[in-house]
Amino acid sequence: xVGIVIVSHSSKVAEGIKDLALQMAAPGQCIIAAGGMAxxxxxxxxxxxxxxxxxAESGDGVAVIVDLGSAVLSAELxxxxxxxxxxxxxxxxxxxxxxxxxxxxxxxxxKPLENVxxxAESARDLRKL
Amino acid sequence: xxxxxxxxEALANIIIANKEKLTEIDAAIGDADHGINMARGFEAxxxxxxxxxxxxxxxxxxxxxxTLISTVGGAxxxxxxxxxxxxxxxxxxxxxxxxxxAEKMFAAAIAGIKERGKxxxxxxxxxxxLEPAYDALTQGLASRKxxxxxxxxxxxxxxxxxxxxxxxxxTKGRASYLGERSLGHQDAGATSSYLMLTVLAEIAQNLGRxx
Numbered sequence: 001x002v003g004i005v006i007v008s009h010s011s012k013v014a015e016g017i018k019d020l021a022l023q024m025a026a027p028g029q030c031i032i033a034a035g036g037m038a039x040x041x042x043x044x045x046x047x048x049x050x051x052x053x054x055x056a057e058s059g060d061g062v063a064v065i066v067d068l069g070s071a072v073l074s075a076e077l078x079x080x081x082x083x084x085x086x087x088x089x090x091x092x093x094x095x096x097x098x099x100x101x102x103x104x105x106x107x108x109x110x111k112p113l114e115n116v117x118x119x120a121e122s123a124r125d126l127r128k129l
Numbered sequence: 130x131x132x133x134x135x136x137x138e139a140l141a142n143i144i145i146a147n148k149e150k151l152t153e154i155d156a157a158i159g160d161a162d163h164g165i166n167m168a169r170g171f172e173a174x175x176x177x178x179x180x181x182x183x184x185x186x187x188x189x190x191x192x193x194x195x196t197l198i199s200t201v202g203g204a205x206x207x208x209x210x211x212x213x214x215x216x217x218x219x220x221x222x223x224x225x226x227x228x229x230x231a232e233k234m235f236a237a238a239i240a241g242i243k244e245r246g247k248x249x250x251x252x253x254x255x256x257x258x259l260e261p262a263y264d265a266l267t268q269g270l271a272s273r274k275x276x277x278x279x280x281x282x283x284x285x286x287x288x289x290x291x292x293x294x295x296x297x298x299x300t301k302g303r304a305s306y307l308g309e310r311s312l313g314h315q316d317a318g319a320t321s322s323y324l325m326l327t328v329l330a331e332i333a334q335n336l337g338r339x340x
Contacts, residue, residue, distance in 0.1 A: 039169075043162075043201065045198070068303075069302060070202070070206060076207075076245070077211065
């Protein structure tokens with residue numbers, strides 16, 4: 001199953017989104033929150049993201065769902081640092097909450113990484129009203 | 130090694146001393162965290178360098194880059210972190226810096242920032258200070274000036290770059306949400322880049338005097 005890593009500047013946001021996404025997940029599905037800094041501050045940490053990606057990789061790849069600005073830069077840097085490892089991680093250009101839930105649903109029915117990314121990115125067009 | 134540690138410490142000191150100023154600048158058009166983030170990062174750097182016994186410039190700059198990446202938190206973490214790590218690659222195994230190496234390290238750092246930030250000059254970012262500074266450095270070296278003189282020229286060019294950022298609209302980072310309202314304000318990242326260059330120029334001057 002595709003693993004999912006949630007990257008937010010806030011550890012609370014990342015944890016909360018992980019909890020919501022887990023409601024849609026299959027047993028044993030790996031969704032990891034990588035939010036905030038080691039000291040609890042607001043921000044993103046490429047090393048924390050890198051460790052989360054390694055933990056979420058079970059052989060089918062990892063979808064990385066990010067919030068704003070430095071979350072993208074830190075996630076890209078994390079993936080670059082993993083270039084020599086046996087890890088296939090991709091960043092979804094998606095709204096973080098809706099994207100994470102859409103990704104969790106597709107990953108739970110064993111879709112491949114490409115489809116999970118498309119599902120997350122399609123979430124931007126979800127109408128609420 | 131002593132002058133290497135002192136140089137890194139001086140970089141950390143100027144950022145930490147300007148924490149409030151950088152945050153104020155960022156508060157005007159950004160998310161008011163540049164000074165806080167950079168100071169947090171460089172406090173971690175200062176603590177690590179205090180215990181450093183390695184005299185390989187590459188190894189020490191890599192330590193600086195890794196520390197910034199894991200402690201800054203904002204976009205300047207991966208940006209400056211990448212810059213220091215790329216400069217580290219260029220300086221691997223080196224124990225002294227001459228003009229040629231300074232030019233190589235600076236070029237590598239700027240290339241890293243451009244790649245990571247997918248940015249070019251003119252978007253109201255640190256590149257608006259760094260690229261003119263690099264141009265000034267290469268011009269100085271080409272006309273056979275000393276490294277200290279070249280870094281002084283680079284630092285002046287960076288200051289002009291900071292002033293230039295007041296005249297342009299931000300298209301990258303949080304300030305880009307403000308559009309035209311970003312006019313009249315200088316960029317925080319360009320300012321922190323300028324501050325670091327002033328320190329490098331000062332260090333080169335002091336070392337030149339000792340010789």
